[in-house]
Amino acid sequence: MRRLVLIAVPYLWLLTLFLIPFLIVLKISLSDTALSIPPYTPTLDLGAGWTGVKEFFAGLDFENFWFLTTDELYWKAYLSSLQIAFLSTIMTLIVGYPIAYGMAQAPDEWRPTLMLLVILPFWTSFLIRVYAWMGILSREGLLNQFLLWTGVIDAPVKILNTDTAVYIGIVYTYLPFMVLPIYATLEKLDESLLEAAEDLGCSRASAFWLVTVPLSKSGIIAGCFLVFIPALGEFVIPSLLGGSQTLMIGKVLWEEFFNNRDWPIASAVAVVLLLILIVPIILFQRNEQKQREAEG
């Protein structure tokens, strides 16, 4: 009985916070646009009894999903989102790993402070921080001024409203999600393993590749998913920092929803995005579970 309750709690949680909203979105994606409130048909009319339910289901179809395949905008947006999310995950890893490593190497009394510094940005609004980046990346911004001052460039370059700005924005925003799980695994790493590796003939560098990296693998995987999954559907960063040519599915979704008021198409876009995300989410869960098992 106790077991049952314990199992029921997370499932109820999932049901109310994930499954029900998902079913609503799925239903909208199967509906047709209409000039009404809400802007789609059919709506379930329970007053009409059984015929009402039958009519309701008769009104649902996969038209919108079919439509997504006919317009190349959509699949291009998906692909480009995947590419941007993938590349920025790699970049976040390249930036984040040394930070996590440095934190784990730092003297014990420094670690809480360093940890605080990593999460400090969360204390201000995400939107404000992205606006701040607009100031840094713009033609007259700090970055251009700095590059001019050092003489790397002689005329200001366009950074804001390009894909570069999007990458910078994503790496900046999601860096803590990469650093923290990696740091958690590196911190647990037993120093004597590195000594054993050196004792058996490894140089410091090869001990790092043969021991440190494999043992932080679960942290790396967790960090990559924690960056990749939200980056794939990212909308604020491409709309504020990206240019008109920056194609990301989150942005398309937003435009369908609010500019075109085409809820059914927007919902179909969201459902497909979710289906795409299910693969990495399941892989992520596997990784977490494997790690738990390894730790016994």
Added chain:
Amino acid sequence: MAQTVFEPWNDPDQEPLIQFRNVTKRFGDFTAIDNLSLDIFEREFFALLGPSGCGKTTMMRMLAGFEGVSEGAIYLSGKDIAPVPPNKRAVNMMFQSYALFPHLSVWDNIAFGLKRDRLPKKAIGDRVSEMLQLTRLEKFAHRKPHQISGGQRQRVALARSLAKAPKLLLLDEPLGALDKKLRQDTQFELMDIQEKTGTTFVIVTHDQEEAMTVASRVAVMDEGRLIQVDTPAQIYESPNSLYVADFIGDVNIIEGHAKKSGDGYDITFAEGQPVLHAKTSRDLGSAGKCYLAIRPEKVTVSAEKPEGRTNLVKGTILDIAYLGNLSTYHVKLASGQIIKAQTANTRRIARRDLTWEDEVWLSWTETAAVVLEV
């Protein structure tokens, strides 16, 4: 042909493999190793014995290269090893905590060092199989360290350190987690390996019996200093201090007053008790307080008063500890001291004639007891 005894430490022409020269190691203001000098020779099986925290692991770590020295120097084959990094030393260490790689299988753990030497695949495979067989781990070759028992892990650590057949092998409590049978087997294996390969072993152990069995010499340490470095027999038979006598094996300690007499000392230890005599070449000065250390197995118990013994005291049996092959009698003297005497049980229990509360005579020879300075 005369068998030459292996005693390089007595040969002034032998160059030691390892030399500690006035080595001091400090951690902050704590002195872990205190001005220690020591020679260890090639092909030795050298045991470090001492209480927890006396600096055994620290000495090993300095040899392996994980700790520098604060003062003094360590020489390996006559060369100062301070500038040589751990991976360039012909030294392998078995860690007290095992330090097995959790992401690698038993097989890969053992092969780790061999792969670093870029040996051909075949040679690595053969060597690993040999090690697996030696440590009886064949069945576990493909398990990860967290899937085997503590004793098996210890054997993996041992196999991994043996695999590279180093010139010097440091074993930090290599057999602690093994059961008695396996431990004895492994001890003989180690001695065998040593004989075959000529590797020099430095081994840390808490088990004196183990030190006695395997070691060519034993160093007894306390608080970062060496108290006595000698062969197991010497350490046992003629400890140089109360500390060593007490640390190694079971011992009766009698506190008394020594007076020079003939080839040894006369010791008075309590009112109404006879004067004891012990032969010794040691010089305690003319007279003074001393300790007399007597091993229980050197004390004879008898119901009737034996004739012609120099050291003879009378007491009553307080307790008998039956250990199977041995029995230890705890005998209380009239002056209050309790002396332990050990005899081999050659007869069945039922037929033995001594029992609780019996009056018995304890005796030992002039050379059985060791006189120690206070």
